Amino acid sequence: xxxxxxxxxxxxxxxxxxxxxxxxxxxxxSSVLPIFxxxxxxxxxxxxxxxxxxxxYVVPPWKxxxxxxxxxxxxxxxxKLLLLDSALETMDGNIIISVILFLKSTLKQNIFFHQLSxxxxxxxxxxxxxxxxxxxxxxxxxxxxxxxxxxxxQVYYLIGRDVTSKDVLYKRxxxxxxxxxxxxxxxxxxxxxxxxxxxxxxxxxxxxxxKNKNSNEAIMDFKKxxxxxxxxxxxxxLNVMASMxxxxxxTATFIKPNWLTKKNTLKTVMNPEIFVYxxxxxxxxxxxxxxxxxxxxxxxxxLYLAQKLNCHKFVIQHYINQRDRLALIGYKAKVTAPTEEYxxxxxxxxxxxxxxxx
Amino acid sequence: xxxxxxxxxxxxxxxxxxxxxLIIESALIRPLERVCGVKWLKGYGVDKIYKLEGALxxxxxNAIFYMIFSDxxxxxxxxxxxxxxxxxxxxxxxxFHVIVVPRHLTDFENELEQLGLLYTAITLHSFQWMPFHLDxxxxxxxxxxxxxxxxxxxxxxxVPVLSKILWQLCFVIGKPRFIxxxxxxxxxxxxQYDQLCEDRGETDKxxxxxxxxLVIDRNIDYPSVLLTPGTYTALLSEVYSVNAGVCENKxxxxxxxxxxxxxxxxxxxxxxxxxxxxxxxxxxxxxRYFTEVTSVLSNLTxxxxxxxxxxxxxxxxxxxxxxxTQLQATKQKKKFIxxxxxxxxxxxxxxxxxxxxxKQVERNIVKDSDKATNLNYLDELLATENDKHITLRLFCLxxxxxxxxxxxxxSFWHKYLHQFGFSYGFAFTNLINMGFVPEPAQTxxxxxxxxxxxxxxxKFTSSNFYVNAKNLKQIPSDPDKVNVKYxxxxxxxxxxxxxxxxxxxxxxxLNSTPIDDxxxxxxxxxxxxxxxxxxxxxxxxSVLIYVVGGITYAxxxxxxxxxxxxxxxxxxxxxxxxxxxDLMKGILDYPK
Numbered sequence: 013x014x015x016x017x018x019x020x021x022x023x024x025x026x027x028x029x030x031x032x033x034x035x036x037x038x039x040x041x042s043s044v045l046p047i048f049x050x051x052x053x054x055x056x057x058x059x060x061x062x063x064x065x066x067x068x069y070v071v072p073p074w075k076x077x078x079x080x081x082x083x084x085x086x087x088x089x090x091x092k093l094l095l096l097d098s099a100l101e102t103m104d105g106n107i108i109i110s111v112i113l114f115l116k117s118t119l120k121q122n123i124f125f126h127q128l129s130x131x132x133x134x135x136x137x138x139x140x141x142x143x144x145x146x147x148x149x150x151x152x153x154x155x156x157x158x159x160x161x162x163x164x165x166q167v168y169y170l171i172g173r174d175v176t177s178k179d180v181l182y183k184r185x186x187x188x189x190x191x192x193x194x195x196x197x198x199x200x201x202x203x204x205x206x207x208x209x210x211x212x213x214x215x216x217x218x219x220x221x222x223k224n225k226n227s228n229e230a231i232m233d234f235k236k237x238x239x240x241x242x243x244x245x246x247x248x249x250l251n252v253m254a255s256m257x258x259x260x261x262x263t264a265t266f267i268k269p270n271w272l273t274k275k276n277t278l279k280t281v282m283n284p285e286i287f288v289y290x291x292x293x294x295x296x297x298x299x300x301x302x303x304x305x306x307x308x309x310x311x312x313x314x315l316y317l318a319q320k321l322n323c324h325k326f327v328i329q330h331y332i333n334q335r336d337r338l339a340l341i342g343y344k345a346k347v348t349a350p351t352e353e354y355x356x357x358x359x360x361x362x363x364x365x366x367x368x369x370x
Numbered sequence: 371x372x373x374x375x376x377x378x379x380x381x382x383x384x385x386x387x388x389x390x391x392l393i394i395e396s397a398l399i400r401p402l403e404r405v406c407g408v409k410w411l412k413g414y415g416v417d418k419i420y421k422l423e424g425a426l427x428x429x430x431x432n433a434i435f436y437m438i439f440s441d442x443x444x445x446x447x448x449x450x451x452x453x454x455x456x457x458x459x460x461x462x463x464x465x466f467h468v469i470v471v472p473r474h475l476t477d478f479e480n481e482l483e484q485l486g487l488l489y490t491a492i493t494l495h496s497f498q499w500m501p502f503h504l505d506x507x508x509x510x511x512x513x514x515x516x517x518x519x520x521x522x523x524x525x526x527x528x529v530p531v532l533s534k535i536l537w538q539l540c541f542v543i544g545k546p547r548f549i550x551x552x553x554x555x556x557x558x559x560x561x562q563y564d565q566l567c568e569d570r571g572e573t574d575k576x577x578x579x580x581x582x583x584l585v586i587d588r589n590i591d592y593p594s595v596l597l598t599p600g601t602y603t604a605l606l607s608e609v610y611s612v613n614a615g616v617c618e619n620k621x622x623x624x625x626x627x628x629x630x631x632x633x634x635x636x637x638x639x640x641x642x643x644x645x646x647x648x649x650x651x652x653x654x655x656x657x658r659y660f661t662e663v664t665s666v667l668s669n670l671t672x673x674x675x676x677x678x679x680x681x682x683x684x685x686x687x688x689x690x691x692x693x694x695t696q697l698q699a700t701k702q703k704k705k706f707i708x709x710x711x712x713x714x715x716x717x718x719x720x721x722x723x724x725x726x727x728x729k730q731v732e733r734n735i736v737k738d739s740d741k742a743t744n745l746n747y748l749d750e751l752l753a754t755e756n757d758k759h760i761t762l763r764l765f766c767l768x769x770x771x772x773x774x775x776x777x778x779x780x781s782f783w784h785k786y787l788h789q790f791g792f793s794y795g796f797a798f799t800n801l802i803n804m805g806f807v808p809e810p811a812q813t814x815x816x817x818x819x820x821x822x823x824x825x826x827x828x829k830f831t832s833s834n835f836y837v838n839a840k841n842l843k844q845i846p847s848d849p850d851k852v853n854v855k856y857x858x859x860x861x862x863x864x865x866x867x868x869x870x871x872x873x874x875x876x877x878x879x880l881n882s883t884p885i886d887d888x889x890x891x892x893x894x895x896x897x898x899x900x901x902x903x904x905x906x907x908x909x910x911x912s913v914l915i916y917v918v919g920g921i922t923y924a925x926x927x928x929x930x931x932x933x934x935x936x937x938x939x940x941x942x943x944x945x946x947x948x949x950x951x952d953l954m955k956g957i958l959d960y961p962k
Contacts (some may be wrong), residue, residue: 074790101528102562103529103555103558103561103562104526104527104530104562105475105519105525105526105527106473106475106476106528106530107476108528109475109477109525110476113476113480116580133524136523136524136525136803137485137524137525139523140519140524140525141477143523144442144477145442145477236409243749243750243752243753247753247754282750283750285601286750286754289723289754290754355574
């Protein structure tokens with residue numbers, strides 16, 4: 013008893029605060045016209061009567077005919093079809109489902125499916141009803157009987173949807189495959205389904221990585237088996253390494269040193285700017301970032317990015333290489349003193365052996 | 371209209387005149403706030419209000435009213451709660467009531483019947499409030515899963531709710547004389563409306579407040595939803611969740627990295643109403659293009675600062691006067707500005723880095739150029755953003771405009787499933803059902819059933835989109851020239867790339883384009899019907915647009931511009947205010 017009281021108190025507490033804070037109704041005093049000035053009394057009555065009728069279970073005509081059909085011992089075949097067709101015409105999902113369920117209870121299954129299959133909308137409604145109620149076996153039967161073999165894939169996935177435990181998932185999907193595999197005719201679909209079976213340990217590339225940081229082969233093998241997209245793969249690696257701040261490994265993986273021109277390149281399918289953007293989100297130290305900036309071949313873009321990311325040294329170096337003195341002086345304003353970058357500028361400006369353009 | 375909703379709700383509560391307790395699903399709280407307040411509920415005998423949770427405490431003799439959305443899982447939860455409380459052989463009468471919004475379904479009744487509870491222990495009620503007046507010219511029904519059930523699964527269970535709302539609305543506003551219906555479900559709605567008028571009676575108002583009514587399906591114009599908008603409110607709804615006109619984000623997210631080790635960007639915590647009557651600043655910036663909004667806000671902050679400085683130098687009398695008259699207003703203004711600034715900051719943080727690129731790609735798509743670049747961008751987006759809704763959205767946009775070959779679709783889908791998990795595999799069928807992806811060719815042996823499947827006409831083909839858009843002049847020839855600061859073209863919400871369909875149709879109606887012209891242009895979009903009861907050219911320059919499936923703030927902004935340009939009034943009614951991401955959620959997450 014005591015625990016129940018506590019329970020009550022707990023929720024009551026919630027409700028009190030709930031009442032006070034959450035239920036702040038939008039200004040009550042704003043323009044609320046007296047109701048009769050907006051619509052006449054008769055209209056209001058009509059509208060309110062509507063609610064009353066729902067409460068008193070006044071059966072509308074379609075329901076009457078449905079009830080009649082269900083209570084009569086044997087309803088005429090044509091009547092049933094007529095009922096179904098007129099229900100579909102009304103475009104009211106509720107009515108359609110009631111009629112379909114009624115038909116299902118009074119017809120043999122194959123005849124029921126045959127009639128449904130002639131009416132696409134009916135199939136849709138019934139399928140939706142089955143999906144909401146989780147009756148996947150019947151859904152599979154429905155699709156098979158009505159020839160929607162492509163939708164088998166859907167059922168396959170739906171079965172596995174809510175299951176979190178991997179073993180249960182695997183078992184369920186395997187069972188499904190065994191029963192329905194012959195029906196899946198498209199080869200592409202088949203390969204997709206098989207892939208899924210292999211992939212069940214999950215798409216968690218990074219988890220693999222974390223487990224064995226240095227075993228590249230395992231990862232590469234995984235990637236090849238499942239035909240993982242290059243871009244996505246490299247992006248994930250970038251993210252993982254950057255978030256773990258493994259800068260040396262990052263360099264080893266992505267930068268390809270070029271001894272001839274001393275300008276390194278990035279060995280990745282990604283656009284270098286996107287790479288730099290992705291890296292910058294993890295807030296790496298400036299010199300790491302500058303390494304990658306140097307790999308961008310378009311110097312304008314790299315300059316722009318460097319300025320955006322506040323990589324001052326890079327910009328300064330660039331201006332020094334271009335022998336652009338005015339720009340250096342202009343840039344001095346952005347750099348706070350006394351920092352390394354400031355001294356860099358000062359030294360460059362004061363050194364006499366540089367031939368400036370301007 | 372609030373009064374009508376209250377009256378309807380009161381009828382339900384009066385079924386049991388004793389004291390009651392009300393248990394509400396949490397998603398219903400905000401919309402219910404718009405209908406009535408706590409005091410009103412207490413006036414009808416509601417003693418305590420609780421949120422729907424796992425366990426149900428014992429309430430004693432009080433009647434219990436549950437209020438839930440039409441969701442099978444939640445309903446089952448409620449039923450289980452009730453069953454745990456009662457004895458089947460001897461159920462208490464008139465104690466448990468379940469109010470289902472918007473409408474209780476046959477499966478609910480069946481469920482209760484099978485459990486022996488129907489009519490005995492649990493009474494089912496349907497309740498749908500009248501549309502909420504969220505902001506000037508925006509009426510919304512706030513029904514959560516209408517788009518999902520109607521368009522993703524083609525399940526028409528909620529269409530009668532919509533037609534009934536229209537019927538009830540016509541009591542208030544009169545029946546417009548000129549009605550256009552465009553789309554399969556819109557026409558079904560109008561038919562049901564006629565049926566209701568026949569069965570239950572029509573309004574006795576002679577003249578309608580509105581010159582024209584346009585009922586249109588969401589699937590007639592998907593690009594308006596799928597394109598990334600640029601106006602302030604639209605971006606707000608993209609970044610935050612806007613529910614019943616309230617923008618809120620309650621907690622700060624604690625994860626720094628998402629599943630794929632991408633760093634997560636924090637959204638600022640805030641809650642405020644999107645109400646242009648109370649919030650004058652919001653009224654100013656709501657339809658502005660985002661680049662202008664930041665400058666407006668900074669101007670306002672400067673103004674406030676200068677006001678503050680001024681007030682420091684005032685004499686005593688002046689201070690008294692100031693406190694009496696202006697202080698409250700200034701305080702409120704400051705609060706509004708702070709909220710908007712926080713929101714703007716979040717928008718910039720979250721969307722800023724890809725906004726330009728995205729805009730460019732979308733512009734290309736609408737112009738039908740650079741398909742390869744667009745596809746590349748799609749692939750990049752898939753990996754870099756790691757957001758299943760945004761990527762799917764761009765894919766759908768490409769699919770209905772520039773159309774993708776089967777191999778392109780397949781490779782994208784393959785990567786998508788790799789990125790987000792195979793548990794979304796079923797969504798592919800949803801995409802086929804909605805017409806984004808063409809049905810794969812049946813290769814099995816022919817049978818009459820297969821032929822029937824083939825005869826289904828695809829809803830969208832690329833030639834259709836570009837041809838139709840050109841017909842209705844939806845694509846401006848030079849998007850760069852569209853002025854977003856002082857806009858004169860209704861394509862400005864999308865940065866000049868695209869004019870929403872409803873704006874163009876309203877424009878045609880208001881400009882008194884000949885009826886045959888309208889008819890010929892709109893027939894290609896889908897099922898089209900028109901009723902003209904000597905209502906054309908319009909007698910009163912006002913249009914009510916009823917969009918079945920959801921409306922975006924960007925389209926509302928475009929219509930607002932049309933209002934100012936033509937001096938007419940355009941009201942928009944829809945079941946919910948959506949963004950492209952909401953539509954994608956429907957494809958991926960439904961049914962729950």
